[in-house]
Structures are given as structure tokens and as C-alpha cells.
Amino acid sequence: MMVDLSAIASSWPYLMRGLWFTVQITVVGVTGGIVFGSLLAVARLSRNRLVATLATAYVNLMRSIPLILVIFWVFFLVPWAIGWMTRSGRPVAVGASLSIFVTFVLFEAAYYAEIVRAGFRSISPGQYSACEALGLSKFHAYIYILFPQAIRNVLPILLTQTIVLFQDTSLVYVISATDLLGAATKIAQRDGRLVEMYLTVGVIYFLFCYAASQLVKQLQGRLAYGAR
Amino acid sequence: MIEISNVSKSYGSFQVLRGCSASVARGEVVVICGPSGSGKSTLIKTVNGLETIDSGEIKVGGFRLAPGVTEVSALRRSIGMVFQSFELFPHLTVLSNVTIAQTKVLKRSKAVAEEKARSLLARVGLSGHVTKYPAQLSGGQQQRVAIARALALDPEVMLFDEPTSALDPEMVNEVLDVMTGLARQGMTMVCVTHEMGFARSVANRILFMDGGEIVETADAVKFFDDPQSERAKAFLAKILKH
Numbered sequence: 137m138m139v140d141l142s143a144i145a146s147s148w149p150y151l152m153r154g155l156w157f158t159v160q161i162t163v164v165g166v167t168g169g170i171v172f173g174s175l176l177a178v179a180r181l182s183r184n185r186l187v188a189t190l191a192t193a194y195v196n197l198m199r200s201i202p203l204i205l206v207i208f209w210v211f212f213l214v215p216w217a218i219g220w221m222t223r224s225g226r227p228v229a230v231g232a233s234l235s236i237f238v239t240f241v242l243f244e245a246a247y248y249a250e251i252v253r254a255g256f257r258s259i260s261p262g263q264y265s266a267c268e269a270l271g272l273s274k275f276h277a278y279i280y281i282l283f284p285q286a287i288r289n290v291l292p293i294l295l296t297q298t299i300v301l302f303q304d305t306s307l308v309y310v311i312s313a314t315d316l317l318g319a320a321t322k323i324a325q326r327d328g329r330l331v332e333m334y335l336t337v338g339v340i341y342f343l344f345c346y347a348a349s350q351l352v353k354q355l356q357g358r359l360a361y362g363a364r
Numbered sequence: 365m366i367e368i369s370n371v372s373k374s375y376g377s378f379q380v381l382r383g384c385s386a387s388v389a390r391g392e393v394v395v396i397c398g399p400s401g402s403g404k405s406t407l408i409k410t411v412n413g414l415e416t417i418d419s420g421e422i423k424v425g426g427f428r429l430a431p432g433v434t435e436v437s438a439l440r441r442s443i444g445m446v447f448q449s450f451e452l453f454p455h456l457t458v459l460s461n462v463t464i465a466q467t468k469v470l471k472r473s474k475a476v477a478e479e480k481a482r483s484l485l486a487r488v489g490l491s492g493h494v495t496k497y498p499a500q501l502s503g504g505q506q507q508r509v510a511i512a513r514a515l516a517l518d519p520e521v522m523l524f525d526e527p528t529s530a531l532d533p534e535m536v537n538e539v540l541d542v543m544t545g546l547a548r549q550g551m552t553m554v555c556v557t558h559e560m561g562f563a564r565s566v567a568n569r570i571l572f573m574d575g576g577e578i579v580e581t582a583d584a585v586k587f588f589d590d591p592q593s594e595r596a597k598a599f600l601a602k603i604l605k606h
Contacts, residue, residue, distance in 0.1 A: 266447065268414060269445040271438075281453050284455050
């Protein structure tokens, strides 16, 4: 069987549109996931039992169901939920892209929450005391002192999780969204170019992830305090 | 300035503080000493609310701490604290360590805060290190930054919790010198320390603790020359032998 490079060339713009959506999901998932995940982490460490329990329950729930199921649920249930909330009684279409963004933020937040929580745990209790002794408010202490240290302590793990997220975006095929893999699949089936398409996207996924993992390696060396 | 009345505290069934009462006058330097596990650190941490108390009352300036009192931020602003393990913020430069609470807590402008920080860092002998990170400094230097950080809020009282215990022997004196200078300038100070030379020459009074109680309170010189309680005698015999 011959590999036809022209098949790749002619479908390149479409693949790139798919890649662009993949990147969008990743960026939204990482940003939203870290922000929401950090709030969950702080909530889990809270002295308020109710807040801590709710956050823990959320994180454990999300971590015990497959992503593919959550993608499915959000896509089919959110329109109903919005319809119910607006009392219109009928589902409101939210579109595949929006439902995917929401899914990734909600789902990845649970994983980022655990990583950020480990980051907070790695800070010595004396740092909390120092913040208190200086009269810093809880908010200021978290924003300026604790969060930067927590993130820094777990930055390599955060990046690793981000690589996983990048790969997980391919699961949006279940709702026929056109991410990188979705685009490749559609062309592969239309043109009968399965080998070319799947090889190409494989290479693209590999290049992205390899570059990111090299970055992680570099960061690990440079992260020691004072080593700059 | 500080009035500690009948303060008790337990961790579960273990009572760390038993009916402690003491007072510190403005401008006075008081050293708390005693064997390890005697409750010294716990007592000093109750003064700025880092440790809650189960019963009794503490007054600092115009502020009052008692069981269940949770509004402590104003009190903490008027008290500076120096920790055994420095607890500088490792991700911030020396200068930022000294300015952060000024700008966030006292809402000083960046320029005012930095000027204050620079003059305090000069005072503790660290003018040349403002742009460094804590990890690039020696232990003694870090502890002096920590003192400058605490002083930046213009506290009326300074608390020192074993400030030299984590230091290599050759660095102890540079920190004690800074503390002595502060005392000479009239700062009200409470220090938990094992540095008996410092206690004798700088402190006005000694609080001797054992088993969670304040066993003896005496003028510094009198405490070392003529301790009254058997427990203080035993303690001094042990630490002054060599």
C-alpha cells in the first residue's frame, strides 16, 4: 500500500482547523481547570466542614467517572438543565464547542485540584503562621504567598497533567466534534486515506507532547529556589 | 503593655499551659526560658493569637484575647514575630519580603514601603542583599531579614521564638547583636531563647517555665545568681555547667 502525501497536503487546512480546536479545548481546559481546581483545593483544605466535604465529594465523583461519559452527559444534559432553569421547559441548544469547554473545565478541575492541594500541603506550616503573624488577610496570604509557592512546587506535575489533557481532547469524537483527531477521521473515511491521516495526526500529537515534556524536564532543573 | 492572666491550654488530654500569668511593661525585655516541652513556645504564640487559649485572658496594648475571640488582625499588626525557622517567603526577594505586609496590610505605597524596607535592611546590616532570594543567604542573614520584616509594620512589641536555635554557632551572635540593638532602643521584647548570655546581659526579667507553668519570675541577674525554685536551680545547673 502506497502512502499518498498529496492526500495529506490537500487536507492540511482542514486538519489545522481541527488542531486549532484541540488547542482551544486545551487552553480553556487548563486555564479554567486550574482556576476552578485551585478554588476546590482551597475549599478542601478549609476548616469549614461543609465546604470541605462538598469539594471532596465533587473531586472524588469527577475522578471516578470516565471523561468520555462526562462529555456525553454535559452535551445531552446541559441543554435540558438550562431549559429547566429558564423555565422554558424545553432543551436549549448550547452547541458542541461550548459543552466541550464546560466539560473539560469541570472534569480537569478535579485533577488540578488534587495537584494544587498537594502543592499547598508541601508548604511548611510555618509559612501560614508567618502570614498570620504579619496580619495578612487569608485572601492576601493565598494570593501572594501560598498559591505561588504551591504552584511552583507542583509545576512539573501540572504540566504533565496538561499533556494528558491535550491527549484526552481526542475523546470529543463521541459527540462528533471536529478536533484534530475528528478532522483526520472524517477525511480518512471520506477519502479512504486511513494510513496517511492517522499517521499524520499521530506525528502531530507526538511533537506537541514531546515538546511539552522537554519543557517539564527543563523546568524541573530550574525550579530550585535561588537557582536563577 | 502585655498582660497575661491565668492562661491555660490543652492539646487533647495534655495540658501545655497551666494558669500562666505574667506582665510585660513597655520597653521591657523579658526572656522566657525553661526545659524543652515546658510550654515556652506555646505561651509566646498565644500572645499574637497564633495559638488559641482555653481559658484566661491576654491583653496587649488596647487589644484583648480570650477563648473564642477570633478578630485578631489588628492585634497582630501591632506585634512583630520572629520564628525559629525564619519563615521568609522563598519566592520573594529580600526586599519584597520586607515590603509585602506593608503594602497589603498597612496599604503603604510601594515607594514608601521600599524606602522603609531599605532603611530596616541597612539597620540589620543587609543593604547589599536586597535583590537576593532567601535561599541565597546564610541562616543568620535570613533571620536578620525576618527581623526587618517584622519591624516593617512598626510593631509595639516584638516576639522572638527561639530565634537562634536553628543557626550555626558562628551566626548566633550576628542575630543576637541585632536583638540587643533593638532592646537598647527601647523595644518591648519577649524572647524564648536558650542563649543565657543574652538573657543575662539584655533581659530585664526572666520567666522560667516548666511543665506548662511559670515557675519563677525574677530580675535577670537575680535569676542567674540566686534562683529561688528547685526546678530553676536544677535547670540552670544543667545548662550552665559548661
